[in-house]
Amino acid sequence: MKRKATAVWNGSGKEGNGNLTTQSTVLQKTQYSFNSRFAEGVGTNPEELIAAAHAGCFTMKLSFVLGDAGFTPEQLSTDCLITFENGVITESHLVLTAKVPGISVEKFNECTTDAKLNCPISILLNTSITLDASLV
Known part of the structure; x- marks a missing residue:
């Protein structure tokens, strides 16, 4: 593809x-x-598009990881904050809120770590990737 x-x-x-x-x-x-x-002008920018790509990729990868573990998420919602300093992307911070019926906190954490490390955009980015994940 x-x-x-x-x-x-x-x-x-x-x-x-x-x-x-x-x-x-x-x-x-x-x-x-x-x-x-x-600044705050009208239009998009590369960093915003990277944030959208990372949030989307991570969330879809997590859905697959959860499915492989026998869980169907009811809803996964991810925000991504890209930090751009001195001409370099220094961090991608993911904030996940998830509703996954029947999953333990331990299994959830295992699945989110897998998705964070293995989604294609995480692999592509050469920066610090952090994750705050909440199971609701």
């Missing part, structure tokens, strides 16, 4: 602007700029 995205940039780094388009067209010439990346 291969997936494609395209970035187009016009102008200088600070005054210019660009757009992002994904193969699925979920992003279709979606705006990004210096202000959307480093």
Whole structure:
């Protein structure tokens, strides 16, 4: 499987602007700029997209890990906070709230650790990955 995205940039780094388009067209010439990346401007930015990718990948991987362990999650909800400092992503922090009927805390922790270490985006990222997981 291969997936494609395209970035187009016009102008200088600070005054210019660009757009992002994904193969699925979920992003279709979606705006990004210096202000959307480093301030609070309108549009997306690479770090926000990495956060979405990591949250989505981890959550789906956890669903598979739980299934392999004999559990069907009722709901998994993951926030991801990417820390970008001095031009480097220094951390990806995952915060999970999960409702998984019948699972013990020990088994839940085992499954979340497996998903954190083995989801494809975790493997791709060369940074500290932390996880706060709550079973409700």
